[in-house]
Amino acid sequence: MDLSGAQQKAEVKTVKFTDPDGQKLPLLTIGYAKVFPIKGLQENFHKLQDLKFKNDDIIVTAYPRSGMHFIWEIVHMLKQGSSEYINTDKEIEYLEMFYCNDVASKSDRVIKTHLPPELMPTDYMNRKCKFIHIYRNPKDTMVSLYNKWTNAKELLGYTGTFSGFFELAMEGHIEAGNWITFELKYEEFFKINPNVRGLMMSYEDFKLKPISSIKKLSEFLELDRDDDIIASIANAMSCSTMKAAKLPEDNMRDWKDWFTVAQNERFNEEYKRRMKDSALYSKDVL
Known part of the structure; x- marks a missing residue:
């Protein structure tokens, strides 16, 4: 995977992708990659390569709707040694908005x-920062991403059905592109860059095995947090506590209420064909 100069070579433009029903989904395309059309990003994206990382940076990477904000909250709790929620704008440390926040x-x-990894500022090669990559059941991810776009249809302009969105997703014409391509690229990224300190974990592990997952994350971050703190964070990030605090929280396996039998069979066929040799392969997806 050639990461050098990928950003400078990539043409940044706005493209509207059309689903089978004629509904249009607007995205920014950066080379092959597709990103959410954040205001100002098209004009400022190429400046991103100038962003300098720091040795103590922690970088959380994820396909959209995979639990990135959830893990970001847990990381901050571990760093501060308490289960208090972070009382700041969740977009404040969002790399794609580097030009209008204080990330730099x-x-x-x-x-x-x-x-995707090839569009990251390459200065991390010179640093000792840590990468945490979170992945989630791709079917739940697709449903959550569809709801994100249609719940904000007045802002984002997409009013299509899930059937139409499914077709766009299978073609890779949605935010972040095809899920399988995205995840395989990150898996390859860690394999060919053994000096990068990285950890790949699933969103489902944090929901089903919160204590052991948060402890594993704490150890990776080299933070000495006792069992009481780990348990307190796990409780704070549980479904019931987050709901009571009116924080957004995605359920697992909601996809069964959305996918038709034909869509499920079609997705499973591609998943098994392309993911069969991946360490991320899980029968729970099928």
């Missing part, structure tokens, strides 16, 4: 991004 100047950063 802030210290002690937990940076989050949906960018």
